[in-house]
Amino acid sequence: MPRAALRKPHPDLDLSAWLKTPEDLPPIISSQSLFGNDLPLEIEVGSGKGLFIQTESDRRPEHNFFGIEIARKYAAHAAARLAKRNRTNAKMLAGDATPLFATGAGETGSQVGEPAAADEHTGQPAVTRIESGSLEAVHVYFPDPWWKKRHRKRRVLSDANIRQFSRCLRTGGRLHFWTDVLDYFELTVELIAEIAPELGVPLPETQRESTHDLDYHTHFERRSRKFGIPVYRVCYIKRDRNR
Numbered sequence: 001m002p003r004a005a006l007r008k009p010h011p012d013l014d015l016s017a018w019l020k021t022p023e024d025l026p027p028i029i030s031s032q033s034l035f036g037n038d039l040p041l042e043i044e045v046g047s048g049k050g051l052f053i054q055t056e057s058d059r060r061p062e063h064n065f066f067g068i069e070i071a072r073k074y075a076a077h078a079a080a081r082l083a084k085r086n087r088t089n090a091k092m093l094a095g096d097a098t099p100l101f102a103t104g105a106g107e108t109g110s111q112v113g114e115p116a117a118a119d120e121h122t123g124q125p126a127v128t129r130i131e132s133g134s135l136e137a138v139h140v141y142f143p144d145p146w147w148k149k150r151h152r153k154r155r156v157l158s159d160a161n162i163r164q165f166s167r168c169l170r171t172g173g174r175l176h177f178w179t180d181v182l183d184y185f186e187l188t189v190e191l192i193a194e195i196a197p198e199l200g201v202p203l204p205e206t207q208r209e210s211t212h213d214l215d216y217h218t219h220f221e222r223r224s225r226k227f228g229i230p231v232y233r234v235c236y237i238k239r240d241r242n243r
């Protein structure tokens with residue numbers, strides 16, 4: 001299904017506080033380095049037009065939200081939503097989430113962060129942009145399905161990214177995954193059980209009734225529900241590995 005045309009942010013709107021590029025980012029991604037405080041940090045991977053980050057940063061001002069969107073025009077659109085509302089606990093990155101979550105000199109570049117001992121989850125030398133156990137939540141909503149088998153390695157919920165999302169979550173932190181692609185849903189649930197058992201069992205999340213036209217979790221959730229397409233929603237809560 002094609003995506004609707006996107007309106008450009010008004011040229012007078014100053015996005016500089018809300019829209020970052022990978023080059024703007026501090027070596028270590030944390031609430032302290034991005035927002036100058038220690039509120040729990042939640043990251044959304046693939047924010048699209050930014051409805052989730054807009055509504056959640058309003059609903060939960062006691063948390064910080066960092067949206068990562070690889071398509072610059074969508075990242076700018078999402079940042080404009082935050083700028084118009086002068087949101088102080090949310091920002092967007094126009095960039096690829098995968099290298100930010102990665103560990104290892106080969107993946108992130110040795111100029112970034114300090115090399116540390118091998119990461120306990122991946123066994124790789126850790127040159128880390130996002131420290132292990134530092135995130136409150138990772139949100140992945142309606143990731144691109146990459147239908148063809150040979151393209152599946154491009155999926156955001158790849159083996160490597162699932163391991164990294166889990167590594168970055170604190171014990172008790174959450175991974176939310178929603179999709180309307182049953183095949184992607186089933187394969188991912190199986191994959192998580194196999195490679196990230198510390199995330200425990202998938203907990204179903206319920207569909208909320210919407211009270212107005214933008215009262216949906218994300219734009220893709222809105223679209224699926226309007227077309228009567230079923231949505232599969234789960235949340236994982238990271239367990240203490242020693243229990």
Ligand SMILES: C[S@@+](CC[C@H](N)C(=O)[O-])C[C@H]1O[C@@H](n2cnc3c(N)ncnc32)[C@H](O)[C@@H]1O
Pocket residue numbers: 045046047048049068069070071074095096097098140141142143144156218219220221
């Ligand atoms: C199908 S859209 C869903 C958008 C939004 N989550 C929603 O539910 O409305 C998936 C989005 O993920 C973005 N994306 C894909 N790979 C990404 C990556 N590696 N890093 C950041 N964003 C990515 C795409 O550009 C696209 O906007």
